[in-house]
Amino acid sequence: MRIAVVGGGISGLVAAYRLRQALGASAELTVIEGRDRLGGVLRTEAVGGEPVDLGAEAFVGRRPEVPALLRELGIADQLVHPAGLRPLVWAGGRTYRLPERTLMGIPSGPDSVAGLLDADTVARIADEPTRPFSWRPGADTDVYSLVADRFGAQTVARSVDPLLGGVYAGTARSIGLRAALPALAAALDRGATSLTAAVSATLPPPSSAPVFGALRDGYGVLIRALAEQTAATTVRDTGVDSLLRVPGGWRVDPVGEFDAVVLATPAPVTARLLAEAAPAAARAAAGIELSSSALVVLELPKDTALPQNSGVLVATGEPLRAKAFTLSSRKWPHLAARDTAVVRVSFGRFGDDTTTALSDTDLVAAATADLATVTGAAITPNSAVVQRWPGGLAQYAPGHTERVAEIEAGLAGLDDLAVTGAYLNGVGVPACVASATAAARRIAAACTDAASTGR
Numbered sequence: 001m002r003i004a005v006v007g008g009g010i011s012g013l014v015a016a017y018r019l020r021q022a023l024g025a026s027a028e029l030t031v032i033e034g035r036d037r038l039g040g041v042l043r044t045e046a047v048g049g050e051p052v053d054l055g056a057e058a059f060v061g062r063r064p065e066v067p068a069l070l071r072e073l074g075i076a077d078q079l080v081h082p083a084g085l086r087p088l089v090w091a092g093g094r095t096y097r098l099p100e101r102t103l104m105g106i107p108s109g110p111d112s113v114a115g116l117l118d119a120d121t122v123a124r125i126a127d128e129p130t131r132p133f134s135w136r137p138g139a140d141t142d143v144y145s146l147v148a149d150r151f152g153a154q155t156v157a158r159s160v161d162p163l164l165g166g167v168y169a170g171t172a173r174s175i176g177l178r179a180a181l182p183a184l185a186a187a188l189d190r191g192a193t194s195l196t197a198a199v200s201a202t203l204p205p206p207s208s209a210p211v212f213g214a215l216r217d218g219y220g221v222l223i224r225a226l227a228e229q230t231a232a233t234t235v236r237d238t239g240v241d242s243l244l245r246v247p248g249g250w251r252v253d254p255v256g257e258f259d260a261v262v263l264a265t266p267a268p269v270t271a272r273l274l275a276e277a278a279p280a281a282a283r284a285a286a287g288i289e290l291s292s293s294a295l296v297v298l299e300l301p302k303d304t305a306l307p308q309n310s311g312v313l314v315a316t317g318e319p320l321r322a323k324a325f326t327l328s329s330r331k332w333p334h335l336a337a338r339d340t341a342v343v344r345v346s347f348g349r350f351g352d353d354t355t356t357a358l359s360d361t362d363l364v365a366a367a368t369a370d371l372a373t374v375t376g377a378a379i380t381p382n383s384a385v386v387q388r389w390p391g392g393l394a395q396y397a398p399g400h401t402e403r404v405a406e407i408e409a410g411l412a413g414l415d416d417l418a419v420t421g422a423y424l425n426g427v428g429v430p431a432c433v434a435s436a437t438a439a440a441r442r443i444a445a446a447c448t449d450a451a452s453t454g455r
């Protein structure tokens with residue numbers, strides 16, 4: 001069996017690894033990657049002589065996929081957890097504690113947001129369960145419309161947007177409720193009588209388990225282990241530009257013919273590649289937009305007076321260019337042990353042009369100045385690295401779940417073709433691992449069927 005995996009990000013690499021597990025050494029696996037390196041949005045480089053992640057840095061530790069994968073690959077000793085410090089929010093020119101017991105920043109009552117939000121907004125949240133509420137089961141809306149209507153626009157700007165800016169490089173206006181907060185949508189569908197009631201019904205029970213995990217030496221270790229243990233042929237610097245049905249399989253231009261194909265490319269590329277083979281799926285994928293972001297990693301003297309917090313998120317409407325600061329050396333004990341301090345400064349939300357408008361030099365200057373503003377510390381970097389991620393994150397807009405269902409329906413009957421990636425069922429690394437595993441299962445089943453019927 002000759003199988004092509006197009007796209008060498010985490011989704012493509014996990015799909016290839018699972019195919020190797022399912023089909024054994026005789027399967028001819030080829031990973032085709034447009035760039036000169038594997039990993040996609042996962043990239044680890046030396047900063048101050050030590051590995052630092054320049055893309056994703058963590059994963060949701062309460063999901064099982066990544067820890068299980070690390071164990072399978074024999075690199076579980078890489079798993080680390082944060083120190084447990086809380087982040088801050090920068091709003092109205094000062095910092096506040098990020099509210100606890102919220103659902104993506106949506107509070108379950110007034111207590112956790114008192115102080116951060118003004119008295120009128122807190123009173124509005126307290127009063128919300130008494131106001132008439134209607135929700136049509138199955139409906140979708142952008143997060144802004146629902147939360148601003150029920151809890152006030154300041155709740156969005158200061159509590160919800162800072163979190164959506166981190167996860168999706170989006171805003172409450174660009175992100176749909178049903179795809180981003182499916183459990184909340186389900187509680188509303190079940191007949192919750194207010195947003196307060198729906199959030200309360202959805203919050204997980206308090207837990208002392210760490211929310212996040214990471215790899216001690218960065219995601220690069222995972223990318224290398226996947227590539228080594230999959231032992232696929234890797235074709236780099238080669239963008240696939242078309243996918244055409246041929247007798248017995250697929251022609252993947254410009255690389256060759258294959259029995260089966262996994263597309264692990266971002267949504268717009270997938271849409272282009274599916275145009276001939278699955279036009280309805282292609283149209284649905286083309287409707288998924290991407291957001292661009294940039295990261296400046298600052299290496300600072302170890303004694304820089306950073307606050308004892310894991311980071312600072314910035315409310316919308318603040319006169320800063322950065323949207324978030326991860327105080328990596330405070331957040332992660334394994335980084336605190338190093339000789340210098342590391343801070344990741346993030347830029348770019350869907351619809352703004354910060355990342356394209358600023359040169360690398362301007363980004364470093366903005367990162368340094370904005371970090372000094374929010375911490376009050378003197379910031380004198382030893383070194384700085386700029387990493388841009390154009391189109392790095394899919395926007396889960398209202399109607400996203402229907403679009404994904406249309407993609408899946410459009411592939412029905414094409415059992416030797418599968419799609420995977422962060423634009424489908426979750427942008428996080430654990431969701432990508434799950435999506436890739438499902439894509440590999442589909443292709444492995446098709447290959448096994450073809451082998452047993454002698455096709």
Ligand SMILES: Cc1cc2nc3c(=O)[nH]c(=O)nc-3n(C[C@H](O)[C@H](O)[C@H](O)COP(=O)(O)OP(=O)(O)OC[C@H]3O[C@@H](n4cnc5c(N)ncnc54)[C@H](O)[C@@H]3O)c2cc1C
Pocket residue numbers: 006007008009010011012032033034035038039040041042054055056057058059060238239240241264265266269293295389392393420421422423427428429430432
């Ligand atoms: C700045 C940033 C921070 C993030 N932080 C976190 C985090 O802390 N935790 C978390 O869980 N998630 C995080 N994410 C999200 C997560 O990293 C990504 O969603 C995930 O890595 C995407 O993986 P992927 O393989 O689906 O896509 P990608 O990584 O985008 O991989 C797709 C690959 O396809 C290749 N490609 C594109 N077109 C072609 C073509 N025509 N032919 C061949 N190859 C092609 C690309 O070069 C790329 O390598 C972050 C994302 C960003 C941008």
